[in-house]
Amino acid sequence: MGIELIIAGVAGIMAVAILIFGVVSLRSERQTEVEERLGRYTSEYSSLLAQFEEANDERLANEPGAITQRLDSALADREFAKKWRTQLARADLKLTVGEYFALHIIAGIATFFVGWLLIFGNPIGGAVAGFAGLFFPRFYVARKQGQRLRSFEGQLPDTLSLWVNALRSGYSVLQAMEAIGRESPDPTSTEFKRVVQEVQLGIPMEAALDHLLVRLPSEDMDLVNTAVNIQREVGGNLAEILESISHTIRDRIKLKGEIRVLTSQGRVTGWIISGLPILLTVFLYFVSPDYTGRLVENRLCGWPMIGVGLGLIGSGAAVIQKIVNIEY
Known part of the structure; x- marks a missing residue:
């Protein structure tokens, strides 16, 4: 009887210990997940760009996701990986650095076999085609960057007009940005929503606008950022400033079109x-x-x-x- 009580007591203690360990692990895992999500907005901009490397849960559950994670870890501290993160963020492509690296390899191998078996008929021609294929993902990303930047710059005058109207209606600067995020088309809506999210999580307005400028390196947006930052420091009528900048940007866009035609x-x-x-x-x-x-x-x-x-x-x-x- 005494032995049975001892065994039951030990089993009960082990069950309680396992239960406590499970609860603590679950809370710790939940806290880590929350800190990781907040870290994408509250840490340095390199962490902000890491949001474009987040894969969904289903993909991470299988073996290719694990391989991608290992590849991401191996490439995380490389200088070219940091440049790739910025390029993918500017193109708004939800790819990790490991996936982007794998795309280079896949494109090179695919074009090698296409050049060898279908076009040239010899491995030398296939090697030349494979070398050219390594640059296909970069061409695609660069094209997406250019398209997104041109689209943003084309929408910027209308964005500033909406911003001016919101300010004159009594909105604050942040509320005006929220209105832009709701009413504007993509990519303007996406970028201004990110700025609002960052500000709501405690990042200064100047830093959030600088992050926007990193994602979309537009000279016109740089002018807007400068005007907003100066107005926040020395005061003034921001609506009139933005309206003047809007007219300037419209003239610049017109000049760009004329030069492009010529x-x-x-x-x-x-x-x-x-x-x-x-x-x-x-x-x-x-x-x-x-x-x-x-x-x-x-x-x-x-x-x-x-x-x-x-x-x-x-x-x-x-x-x-x-x-x-x-x-x-």
């Missing part, structure tokens, strides 16, 4: 001159593989000629784009 011929000419030799070489390779194939097969002479030709084509394209890129 330089369109030069830009198109640059792309045609740059792409014509490459397309002509590929065409001749299919039409007369015995003639053009010698350029690829001869490693001592053909490969250096290909490298020099690509280098000169790239240099010429860069010079042409530099000429037609007029600063204003």
